[in-house]
Amino acid sequence: MPAPTRTTIAPTLVAWFTENARDLPWRRPGFGAWGVLVSEFMLQQTPVNRVIPLLEAWLDRWPTPAALAAAPPGDAVRHWDNLGYPRRALWLHRAAVEITARHGGVVPRSVDDLLALTGVGDYTARAVAVFAYGDRHPVVDTNTRRVIARAITGDAHPAAAHRRDLDAMADLLPEDDGDAARFNAAAMELGAVVCTARSPRCEVCPIADVCAWRAAGYPDTADTRRKQARYEGSDRHARGAVLAVLRGAATHEASAAEVIADWPDPVQRDRAIDSLVVDGLIEAVDGRLRLPR
DNA sequence: AAAACGTGGCG
């Protein structure tokens, strides 16, 4: 069984994607580069179904980068709600300010300009250039990484993320811009709905017949990823609890002793508050805590 | 370059 190549895997996946793509907001024609950028921020480490409602509310409130840039950063944190990793809200707000100042309020198109925005890395920059503007770049996320690890390399799990992954994807990319964009989306989609981390559905996989992992008998390659730290009782948990109070009770403010007053570890509580202030996610003014203005 | 960074759902 030959290893899948550009000529075998891409047309098959693109054809499968054409038939099976989920109807997601950011795939609607004319969704716009701002919408795509916001969606990509929200999708960083956060499942699609949790993003959709918050994305739509966000874009109703702030239809342009300039609109968000004009709002206080605390509003961004508040309306990020419970999406998680709230510093993304701060980064997105900062990116909106940068777009307004440096790019006339238009989300930039070049990967370099996108990479220069706060909170935009290798994945997000190329996702915007490809999915919003139709340019030809490799887009590599955790799904694509897993699909390549299995179908091409024959491993159950991808190695640690590496910039070299971009080269591997670039080698598989069709020549045509549109086909390349669809292939990028198709690889992500396959990883998201078929070639999933825990229970791959090989019986419906369009490339099962050329999959190196399947051909090798599904070897259980070692998973090299680091385990996630326990959340319950962690500093992250404490930070999340503080922020949840200040988000919900946004109209009034709280003192350090009042927020999560029943938190079992006051030292940890204070450490959480201090780190949130350092990160700019909250402000302490006259001993009162609040979201930043 | 390893660790930090939220939150909720699913097996």
Place this chain on the structure above:
DNA sequence: TCGCCAAGTTT
């Protein structure tokens, strides 16, 4: 119940 997992980026 509990650990894994989710369209990553930053320091």
